Amino acid sequence: AQKVTQAQTEISVVEKEDVTLDCVYETRDTTYYLFWYKQPPSGELVFLIRRNSFDEQNEISGRYSWNFQKSTSSFNFTITASQVVDSAVYFCALSKGSSASKIIFGSGTRLSIRP
Amino acid sequence: SAVISQKPSRDICQRGTSLTIQCQVDSQVTMMFWYRQQPGQSLTLIATANQGSEATYESGFVIDKFPISRPNLTFSTLTVSNMSPEDSSIYLCSVQAGTYEQYFGPGTRLTVT
Numbered sequence: 001a002q003k004v005t006q007a008q009t010e011i012s013v014v015e016k017e018d019v020t021l022d023c024v025y026e027t028r029d030t031t032y033y034l035f036w037y038k039q040p041p042s043g044e045l046v047f048l049i050r051r052n053s054f055d056e057q058n059e060i061s062g063r064y065s066w067n068f069q070k071s072t073s074s075f076n077f078t079i080t081a082s083q084v085v086d087s088a089v090y091f092c093a094l095s096k097g098s099s100a101s102k103i104i105f106g107s108g109t110r111l112s113i114r115p
Numbered sequence: 116s117a118v119i120s121q122k123p124s125r126d127i128c129q130r131g132t133s134l135t136i137q138c139q140v141d142s143q144v145t146m147m148f149w150y151r152q153q154p155g156q157s158l159t160l161i162a163t164a165n166q167g168s169e170a171t172y173e174s175g176f177v178i179d180k181f182p183i184s185r186p187n188l189t190f191s192t193l194t195v196s197n198m199s200p201e202d203s204s205i206y207l208c209s210v211q212a213g214t215y216e217q218y219f220g221p222g223t224r225l226t227v228t
Contacts, residue, residue: 037219043205045158045219047116091157102148103217105158 002027004094004106012112013082021077021109023092029053033095034068034075035103040088051075079111087113117142117212119220127226128198135194136223138208143188145211149181152205152222161206164191198227 003026013019036048051068059066063080089108096102118141128134149161162170170183184192208220
């Protein structure tokens with residue numbers, strides 16, 4: 001069965017620090033997709049990134065970067081030079097199979113950035 | 116991407132009553148999904164709503180409690196029936212846009228007293 005584990009329930013750092021959010025997943029599918037979503041205090045879910053199981057290249061988007069390692073079943077998310085606006089709950093998610101139509105979410109990590 | 120709206124944005128309801136939540140998308144989509152997020156928890160998929168067929172419910176969710184309609188490719192409703200305080204949650208609609216991305220609506224915050 002598929003499962004996503006975000007062991008860090010809450011993280012608090014001072015602004016401008018780098019922070020890494022961990023995500024470990026379990027699946028028996030050979031083709032699958034991994035996602036990160038951001039949920040700010042307003043409640044909406046913001047799509048950040050999708051990565052398919054055949055693409056292990058790391059990705060960087062501005063201050064955000066993602067490290068996908070199939071060998072350890074991990075898909076970690078790093079925010080460089082954090083800002084107060086980064087404060088949110090971040091969810092890692094895994095598709096059920098290759099269609100990405102059913103998504104299983106991790107429990108989320110609440111990130112607080114202190115000024 | 117897709118722009119999704121939900122109505123109502125929030126509501127406070129009495130136990131035993133029902134609430135229908137609407138989800139509108141700005142483009143035609145094949146698959147729409149309904150999720151529940153209980154306070155402080157992660158998201159759980161309730162059901163998949165396909166146009167022209169009955170919704171497919173996940174384990175632990177039943178049609179009598181959460182009836183879903185999907186009359187066309189841009190609209191869906193979720194009804195929370197015979198509500199109890201345990202139904203207090205955020206209910207989110209999402210759509211699959213393109214091949215792999217799911218986009219979420221702003222959610223409906225439901226409080227049952």
